[in-house]
Amino acid sequence: MRLLLCILYLVRVIRAAPTTNSITINDSFEAVSSLEQRTLWSIVSTCTLTILACTYGAIHPNIPSPNDSSFRILWRRFVIMLVALAAPDVIIAWALRQRLWTQHITTEWTQTHSFFALMGGFMLYVDGKPFQTLSPDHLLNLIRTRSICGPTLTEKQIRDRSKGNVVSKGLILIQVSWFVLQLLSRAIYHLETTQFEVGTLAFAVLNFVTYALWWNKPLDVKCPHPVYWKSTESKPEVHVYVCASINSTAADHVPLSVPKNNGPMPLHTTIISAMDTFVKFFGIDAMSSSTLRVATFDGVCPFELTPRQSKALTLAGYATGIIFSAIHCAAWFYVFPTYEEQLLWQTSAAAITIGLCIALAVLLVLYKWIAARIDSVMFKLIFPVNVLYVIARITLFILMFTTLRDLPPDAYKTVSWSNFVPHL
Template structure:
């Protein structure tokens, strides 16, 4: 089943559920008139709310996330498990997705520019230095044969785009040695090997890369259309003073941040299954491209493997250098959750922290929500402010460490303390919001089941 087919089935389920008996009897505040008319055009059911939010969250997470190319030896279970992990991470902390997408965006742009500068200049020099053999008769056949056998990768080089840069960082180029897959090349390694003549320049066009992608413009447009329609409904409800559930507020926060990541990933191929093969031509073997026995042995240790699988994904998303523990080269793939270089670290950090503050700020829309208990009201406000404020000390601590360099023992201890406390506050606040959001479904405010009167937005004139 393709993505479009699956999405069509979900939309069909949403329409079917709209005709099912209402679940409004779970509300102790809602009036009896609305619950007795689930098929009325002026009401909606709890199923409608849950399914609308569920479809929007699905579009924000499962369809919007652009993963790297999986390993050749990875099973379907491992690939799906990683995708589920990213989906959960996007639901809990969508600013991590923005941080990841921002790093990959800067890395892809820098890589495309670097290849164009390197081989584009070489191609210009090659063509300007070519001799026209039709004007002279003294050119020897041996000279022509010698020049044609010399590696000239820049002569056929085509300009790289952002898509090429994304493809290179997501594990798009696999090195084969003696007819067997060896390792996924990073853009830096590919640039070096092509320049040294060890491998041929991969002549793959942007259209060929997009042909490998499972996500086309139509599927992306459908996902964005679902997000846009959800936002329009909330804005219309706000304009008509209709209450909004906490679940819808949380969905709006996730959708707003995911749209930013979606824009940054727009040129990145989606769900590519196979890399582009590059063959090693040199006689010497590239032995320095794999882990040595000590690294592999350490990773195979049970305690190390379990701890790294917990710590590594989050560190990889925010740019922490933990690649020495990553099992990617053993499975012939790029870093599972990486795929970026060290470009504009300060800007990436600023965007990630600001996204976290925006995420908490959107939850502040429920500041005056009608909770059953006053304690729940205070907890929601406190947790929303906690998410807004948690990224601030994290940003200042990292920025201060980058500015100072050597901070001494006290400074290092203070920074570690901040790096531990800030994420802890965020995690506690996020869990609190999720619990309160689920508890709020027990009793929804009066008017939450009323639908938007769209005719009020249409200009009309009295005759």
């Protein structure tokens, strides 16, 4: 994927470079006309490449199990892509949650070390075989008890395992910057913008936030770093590091994210675990870890977020969802092929924005009063909102394509200088 982005970028640079020998006097009018016009294919290809590049590059999955097949790894990545396309704010909440968790890990590590540990970067080997993925605190406890030797893994070595670097991330950021710039130029010159471009802008904005949160997290690491059990007389106990889910029981796992004082489940944990219902439909365990792999949307971290961090995470998750839908509201008065499609667009964008605002207000105001029945109340409140959100998002996603069949003439015009800026 990174190589493809580099090749496409270089091709665009070559195509965008002005030449003096390729344009003659006879075809000068045709050349100028091509610079001032764009085709439907150029609109679709540019927006599609921007969405796929941003979404694929922004997702930093956790390390897979050594027993996972290549198909299983690709399928898990595909499902994460679907979640990112349907609800990109969930990916931001996941990224922010892991970033907040890095603040609770030992100060002797860099943030890259902390991210690497949270994504399942350290694997305990017993008798030469993988035994268990280690959480940060479990790893440090084993080092203190001299059950294992401390891993000598530098930040440079971790970055070397990562498939992402400044060049690949920089190319995607350049593409996003160009896309935003050409949309601004269209607004300045009063040119029509398509609904597809508005939707692409929403993805670009949210993926930019995800990029910032996960900038120091290694990308697409396939194998954890091995640490070996020193004792030959005994074997370590198995610890399962997962977060509590609204659909799980005590027999399924150890709910380390539940407060130790038997209080209610943290607000952010309940909201994120609600997505477990949808992702499990595709056969992906979003919140449940195995001994050799961390959960898809959760790091191996038993640290509890402070109430302030939990509330900030909740606000950030809902705020990004509101921003995402509010950007779609920018196309409220755009030209649509039919009145019914315009009404569908307006209804879906408004339903997401208003629905999330109401849900956030209810959660923040009534949380203290419903804490005793948090599981059932949260499910009854969040599940309908999630269903409404998914239906509205699918509607907007479909309308992004259907409205392309009948665009106004100004939508095919473009600012000539934008073609000379390198982009995908």
